[in-house]
Amino acid sequence: MKSLVFMMAVLFIFYSSFLVSANAAGWYSKPTDFENEISKHLIDIDLDEKQQDFINDLKSKVMKETIKISADIDIAQIEIKDLLRQKSVDIKTIEAKLRQIEMMNTEINLSQIKAIEECKNRLTPGQRKQWK
Numbered sequence: 001m002k003s004l005v006f007m008m009a010v011l012f013i014f015y016s017s018f019l020v021s022a023n024a025a026g027w028y029s030k031p032t033d034f035e036n037e038i039s040k041h042l043i044d045i046d047l048d049e050k051q052q053d054f055i056n057d058l059k060s061k062v063m064k065e066t067i068k069i070s071a072d073i074d075i076a077q078i079e080i081k082d083l084l085r086q087k088s089v090d091i092k093t094i095e096a097k098l099r100q101i102e103m104m105n106t107e108i109n110l111s112q113i114k115a116i117e118e119c120k121n122r123l124t125p126g127q128r129k130q131w132k
Contacts, residue, residue, distance in 0.1 A: 034066065034112050035059050038119060045130045051122050062115045069104050076101050 038059055047055070080097050083089065120128060 034115075035063055038116065041116075041131050042119070044132075045123070045127050047127070054122055055119055058115050058118060062111055065111055066108055069108050073101055073104050076104070 038055065042055065076097055080094055083094050083097070120131060123131065
């Protein structure tokens with residue numbers, strides 16, 4: 001009985017610390033943070049209409065993806081809480097769910113980094129020098 005209580009306490013501490021780090025998921029944790037970051041870099045750059053359209057479409061696409069994946073992360077976190085409330089905790093199931101969450105966080109990070117690089121690649125050499 002003591003070992004079960006100890007294991008539950010360890011899982012609770014681990015899970016609590018995980019939630020703190022998971023809430024910081026994403027290169028920019030909220031879709032609007034990502035949009036603001038791109039806009040901050042481009043504020044003093046004179047973009048042509050084609051560049052503006054491309055960047056606006058890209059920002060919209062990445063923000064939508066981030067929202068969808070973040071919702072999936074929230075659901076997975078709720079599922080972990082449900083698993084931890086069971087009398088018999090299945091560590092392998094929880095481990096798989098935690099790995100799934102980390103994969104989704106990585107997907108958000110890579111998506112945002114790739115989008116920033118796509119924006120830079122659409123700039124002329126002179127505009128790239130202005131990128132801050």
